[in-house]
Amino acid sequence: MERFLGSFSSHVYALMRVIIGLLFASFGMQKVFGWFGGIDGKGTAAQLQSLIGAAGAIELTAGLLIAVGLLAGYAAFIASGQMAVAYFVGHFPMGFWPIENKGELAVLFCFVFLYMATQGAGIWSLDGGHRRKLRL
Numbered sequence: 001m002e003r004f005l006g007s008f009s010s011h012v013y014a015l016m017r018v019i020i021g022l023l024f025a026s027f028g029m030q031k032v033f034g035w036f037g038g039i040d041g042k043g044t045a046a047q048l049q050s051l052i053g054a055a056g057a058i059e060l061t062a063g064l065l066i067a068v069g070l071l072a073g074y075a076a077f078i079a080s081g082q083m084a085v086a087y088f089v090g091h092f093p094m095g096f097w098p099i100e101n102k103g104e105l106a107v108l109f110c111f112v113f114l115y116m117a118t119q120g121a122g123i124w125s126l127d128g129g130h131r132r133k134l135r136l
Contacts, residue, residue: 014124018067020112024079025063031056058082066116069125073117080113 005012029035031052034045039052046053058078065075083106091103098104121127 010123013119014069014122016112017069017072017116017122018124020109020116021063021065021067021072023063024109025060025067028056028058028060028063032060055082055086066113069121069127072121072125072127073119076113076116080110080117083107083110083113 026036030037031039031046032048034043038044039046046056048054048057059082062075062079062082066072066079087098087103087106087110091098091101091106094101098107
């Protein structure tokens with residue numbers, strides 16, 4: 001399978017980066033603007049001065065930067081750290097295993113973003129376009 005799919009790895013990575021970035025940004029939109037049901041299911045937005053509001057601002061900004069591929073490695077590193085903090089502050093006190101404490105998504109985002117931080121933006125990115133311009 002790797003022989004066939006391996007030739008598409010840069011395209012699959014770019015697709016993953018865009019989808020994961022937009023998904024992460026949607027969590028930020030939920031917290032910052034109250035979209036998608038808001039933080040309480042009733043369309044309520046968080047106060048930006050609160051911890052949840054700050055998390056929403058990071059999620060929105062980092063998610064969009066990752067999706068478009070602008071400073072994606074840095075944004076992914078910050079997002080990975082935020083998800084680690086979210087897990088240990090919000091989920092870990094309720095139990096060790098992510099499946100028990102409902103922290104699966106935080107752990108998944110944390111490690112996907114950590115991987116993205118090591119790989120950079122890749123193709124289909126604004127960073128990639130800047131690199132091509134600078135080489136000419």
